[in-house]
Amino acid sequence: MNVAVDAMGGDHAPEWVVQGALDAAVELGIHVTLVGHEKKIAEALNGRPMGGRISLHHCEAVVGMEETPLKALRKKKDASILVAFDLVKTGRADAVVSAGNSGATLAAAVMTLGRINGVDRPAIAGIFPTDRGPIVLIDVGANVDCRPSHLLQFGVMANAFASSCLGIKDPTVGLLSIGEEEGKGNEQVRLATELFVRSDLNFVGNVEGRDILSGKVKIIVCDGFVGNVVLKFTEGTVAAMGQVIERELRASFLGRAALMLGRNAIYKFIRKLDYEEHGGAPLLGINGVGMICHGGSSPKAIKNAIHIAVQYVNHRVLERMTLQLQNSKVCQGD
């Protein structure tokens, strides 16, 4: 098992990315290829030996976080994210993990590896922790305008992923809408409902925004516009929450005492929802394995993302997904 890590991608690259990769190699017992600028990676290693489990694949360029993905990829053929996916294409790596420009990661994956049979649009699966275990929200940003058949494909792909990598048996699937009753929601949801009802998925109907974090429904399907708003809103809420709770507590003597005693417990929930602590989001539907991580990913997040990538490969999710797409009679190109 060899995971290609885009060492140059992310707000704290290459330092934190390299650290996460080193940790993953040791803890998971796998091989990691650091893709990026030799000199900068050497600096990030800061004299630490790479050991037998780490190798370095030099490339000159990197797509910046603010660059326009397609434009940057056309200009920089030697960009670390393109080179990383090429390692997978040519059989030299099994998966790619990147905390870089997520649009560029998505585009590089599709350009290099293509889509699997039966998929019109690859999608990004956000993993949200809940009290009842993790749930998948799909799509969290790859596709802003979706057809009903795309939503069904998202559901089938997430089903293959969640049932193997997250160990959820026959996961429940819901369509994100604004009322639980069938017939509520927008045109897109109403048409998609008909497709889901006829599918082999364990479809439970419409779910509302309030159900996302309840964990009752394991896979929640929506278009990438709505999903991305929810993902980013979670980030914003988490940030606001920590600040306000801490400030309120600091404002009184009893509060300061409470903060001293209970800080860990109070922050546990906040950390739990924090995207940075939870590895990455798998890119479902590409003909290979790719993980998109938050730009601000901590070493732990990078390590966790590599762990999911390893499970993705080990559980043969790609094969399962292809099979399920065939069996689900998912109509393409409607």
Added chain:
Amino acid sequence: MNVAVDAMGGDHAPEWVVQGALDAAVELGIHVTLVGHEKKIAEALNGRPMGGRISLHHCEAVVGMEETPLKALRKKKDASILVAFDLVKTGRADAVVSAGNSGATLAAAVMTLGRINGVDRPAIAGIFPTDRGPIVLIDVGANVDCRPSHLLQFGVMANAFASSCLGIKDPTVGLLSIGEEEGKGNEQVRLATELFVRSDLNFVGNVEGRDILSGKVKIIVCDGFVGNVVLKFTEGTVAAMGQVIERELRASFLGRAALMLGRNAIYKFIRKLDYEEHGGAPLLGINGVGMICHGGSSPKAIKNAIHIAVQYVNHRVLERMTLQLQNSKVCQGD
């Protein structure tokens, strides 16, 4: 000033609604008409005198929380929500406040009062508390499929409301999207951006989900599908947050001590985000004043909603809105 309160609408009606109405009449020095079933309201009053500021308008029927709005309104001509809006239409009340079936409240408002000039679609304005003061998210559920011109109308309406009732001078307006750069987002957002740029609004461009609770942008415009998902997601997060923080704290001795000392401060943020504590959402674009409250509204929420309705009337928001819609050259029927 007389506010018609739908005494029969809400999960805790008529008890909590009546309580909130009584409190509002005393604290705000206004007149309140309780619309609903005489006998049930008398039971809720439980022997308390109504006093000179409260009157009762009897009607037999009520639209249940789970009923299909239009069907129920056609069948029940004597429903409390229809009667309440009729009091406004006939000049016997200045505003309506209801915690009942929100679809029915919206439909009854439009059927009875109609829309103001220049508005294709009335919208529900959600008021979110933030560290930098309240912000408005519009629409939070009235319109699932919107044209770009509808979004612009939402912005103009919210501008009239926020600048007068919330006291925000020349409020900043943003379009909810999935990237801050112009040109990002879906087709709807891209087309709406062109309209907003040409308008008189203090338009600051696209904002992301993470910006909603930061309070930097005072009016955030989106379609009712996305807005409702965000509103309900907030509810769900608040519920999950309280449970998890409390459980984590209870799990250790220090945590229990912290909980004892800091409970108020910890719950302050949770309460702050709690829809039930924050009155209602104004229905903008109808030819009159209407407030939609959460079904589970507490007496305090009902009182606060009545307060906003009073401000809406006092600040002549309807006239301002009509004028601003005319001046903004908001194209209708595109």
